[in-house]
Structure formats: structure tokens, C-alpha cells
Amino acid sequence: MIRSLDIRDGFTRSLRRIAIVTACVGFLCALMPIEAAAQRRFSRTYPASQNVRLQLLNRTGTVTVEGWNRNEVSISAYLEAPAANIEPQSLSGTIYINLVKDNQGRAEVGSVNFVIRVPFTSSVDIETKMGNLSVTNVRGGLVRAHITTEGDITLTNIGSTAVSAQNGIGDIFFDGTIQPGGNYRFFSINGTISLRIPQSSSFKLVATAPSTRNISLGTFLGENMRYVSDGRRVAGTSGDGTATLSVTNQRGNIQFIRR
Amino acid sequence: MNCEGCQENLSLFLDGELEETQAANIRTHLSLCAECAKLCEDFASILDSCKLEELADEAPALNTNALWCRISNTIEAEIKPEPKLESEPEPRGIFSRVWNLSFSQAAAGVAGIALISSLLTVVGIRNYFQPAADDFTSRSGDTQTTFEKLLSKVGLTDTPNAARQKRLMEQQAAIDYWNQRVQARRAMWDDNLRRGFDRNLQAIDQAVFEYKQTLEQNPEDELSGEMLDSVMNEKMNLLREFSEL
Secondary structure (H helix, E strand, O other): OHHHHHHHHHHHHHHHHHHHHHHHHHHHHHHHHHHHHHOEEEEEEEEOOOOOEEEEEEEEOOEEEEEEOOOEEEEEEEEOOOOOOOOOEEEOOEEEEEHHHHOOOOOOOOOEEEEEEEEOOOEEEEEEEEOOEEEEEEOOOEEEEEEOOEOOEEEEEEOOOEEEEEEEEOOEEEEEOOOOOOEEEEEEEEOEEEEEEOOOOOEEEEEEOOOOOOEEOHHHOOOOEEEEOOOOEEEEEEOOOOEEEEEEEOOOEEEEEEO | OOHHHHHHOHHHHHHOOOOHHHHHHHHHHHHHOHHHHHHHHHHHHHHHHHHHHHHHHHHHHHHHHHHHHHHHHHHHHHHOOOOOOOOOOOOOOOOOOOOOOOHHHHHHHHHHHHHHHHHHHHHHHHHHHOOOOOOHHHOOHHHOOHHHHHHHHOOOOOOHHHHHHHHHHHHHHHHHHHHHHHHHHHHHOOHHHHHHHHHHHHHHHHHHHHHHHHHHHOOOOHHHHHHHHHHHHHHHHHHHHHHOO
């Protein structure tokens, strides 16, 4: 009798578990279409010359820019609810996207996540209030990535002569070449700045990390590099020193990696 | 003489063309004959008015002459050098034609110019070897040139600390302005953006606090001054950019 009661209890418990699991799965399945429906997609393609310039000002969201071997600019954006207005403009060799202006006065605007493809030789100037920025395979005249508050900046395979990366809280990673006579600036309030450049690079360096005093030059530490101000700054030259490299991290570390 | 003879010669009499004896006879008749005297007066008044009209016609010619005369006088007066006053003494010395300086004054002037030129040369050479990145607002007293120290001593320029304080006050004023605008708008932001903004502002404020503390301990710390300036600019830019949202 006791045994039959145990079996019945066990069966009831199993049924209850199955019911709970089924309900959870059902709830998640019900949520998924809502999530998918909340995202809108924006897509547009522009014919472009080799030296086209992309100028993007985003509010929040990620931005990924990739260089490709086509004379056109492809813009794809995933808009979270409430969906932002996007009105790109193509004027005299520059493609402008300004989400701050396009959504001025709106109380709430959802994040916009961009994936943009541009010709290899384009200039890229992207800015966002919050969110990660990534630029890959670009060797135009300028690459500028600026995050007003939080977000990581990843610049990979960059061959531009003018590069500027700046954020508030977040890491900056640069992987590219230092062009002779070029100008490179990296600035962060709090995060790690990592620069991966060829050993043969020629530049004049001023690197400052006043809070952590953690500036790791790796194989770039040579006779012409010296630590000043109690190790808070490194100044010197590598090679002929034709390019200018300025790295400032207010409350984080700086590291150089050989490419 | 009778009235007829008098009236025939009256015109010649008035013109003074009669002989004295005839004129005397007419004068005697006129004193006796009221009618001829009246006629003589009428003739005389007609002649007077004619003479006045002739003078009036001639007036423009007279004025033109006078005008040309005045123009000529004015031109002559401008061309002619001012007559020297006899009482003014003749200037002497090497700068006598420009300034009325004695030899000792001129020598002192030359020495002064030489001193200023030397100082400017020294300052120029020293600044040439100074790193170009140095900003006066973020420099310490150690890196001031002698001339700059001298100028700040006499109050002509600010000391680096005073300049830094002045700049900080300006930056703080701008920060206060943008902060007011941000406070008015931040209610419109979503939670995610508001939190991100606050975290970033906190990180900046921590950095500002650290640099100010370091500068209190060592006001001559050049690097902290430079970093404080930089991070204050960042705060200003952060507020300005978010005030647009």
C-alpha cells in the first residue's frame, strides 16, 4: 500500500516537472517572435568612388565598418524599439548618417546596430554616444572612432595616415601599420589601450598613463625611449620618428605589441 | 538867366560840363526859381539812381576779383613755410631734427634698446630649445624662462599656477553651463544611456579629484596640470554632447 502511494507521488511529481518545463519552453518560444518583431532592419547601398568618406554619428548601439573590394557602400542597420529615424545622405563624395540630428527632440530612441561595408581606400569617421565601434580593413586617409561614454574600439588591419580613437570607459585595440609622416592619437579615460604595430615602425611617441603608470613598450623599448615624470609618461622616438604617436590613458594601462 | 535858358543847360550843369560862369548863372537862377530848382532836383535824383545801377552791375566783377585774390592768398599762405619765431632756440644734438634730446638721454635710450634686444634674443633661444608641447597653463615654475619669471614677478603675466587656476575657473564655468542644460534634458534619456553617462562622469570626476589632490601636494607637477586640463576638457565635451540629446 505504502509502495503504491510512493509510486503515485513520484508519478505526480514527474508530471508537475514536465508541465513546468513545457510551460517555460512555451513562454520562451512565445517571447522569441516578439523580440524578432521588435527589431527592424534598414538597408541601403550607394555607389561610391575609391576615396569615399563615411561620416556616421550614432546615439547608442554597435557600429561595425568593414573594407571590401567593391566601389559601393552598403549600409545595414538593425533598429531596436522604439525604432530610430535614419536618413542617410550622399553629398559630394561623403555619406552622412546623423542619428542625433534625425531623432532630435524624440523622448526615447532605441539602439541602432550598424554593419557598413566601404571600399578599402575609404575614410571613416564614426562617433557614438555609447556602444562598441569596430573598423576593419581600411586604409583611406582617415580613420576616426570616437565614443563619448562607454564602449570598446577595435581597429583591425588599418593602414591610414591619420588615426584617432577615443573613448570614456572601455578598451582600445589598434592593429595596423604606422605610415611615414602619419598622425596617430589614442585617448581613453579608463580602459586598456593596446597597439599592435610592426617592429619596423618609425614614430615619435608620447605615451601617458598617470594613474596606473603602467606603460609597457615591449620590444619597442630602446635607447631613444625614456620614462619621465616618475614613470607616468614615456617619450622618445622609434626609427626615424617621422610619424607622431600620442597615447593617453587617464586611469588605465598602455601596451605595445609587436605585429 | 531865364527859366528856358536854365532848363536847356540843366543836364550839362549836372554833369559838370559847363563853364564856371555859366554854371554860376544857373546856380543863381536855381536859388531864385523854385520851379527850375525842383526840376534840377528831379534830374539829379534820376542821375543818382542811374549811377547806383551801374555800380550794382559792376559788383560781380569786383567780387570775382576779390575771390581770386583770396584764393591766391590762401595758396600762398599754405606754400610758404611758417616764419620761425626768433625767441625759439635752435635745436642741437644728433637727434636734434626729430627729438630734442641731449647726448646723455640719447645714450640712455640706445642702452635701453640694446638691453631689450638682448633679453628678447635670450628668451627666443631658450624657447627654441623648449619642447613645443608645453602649454603655459599646464607648466610649472621650473620650466619658466627667466624672462617669464621676471614678467610674472612684476605682474605683467600670470604665474603658471595663476594661469592654471584662471583656466580651471573658465572650464568650470563652461561645465556649469552645459551641466544645467544636461539636467534639463536627462529625464528624456533612456535608463541605459543615463547610467552610462553617470558612470563616465564619475570616472572623469575621480580623475579630476586625483589630479587636484596631486597638485595640492605639489603645485609644480607639470604632468598633473596638463592631465587636469585634458580631463576637464573631456568633461566639458561630454556634457556638451549630451546636452544635444
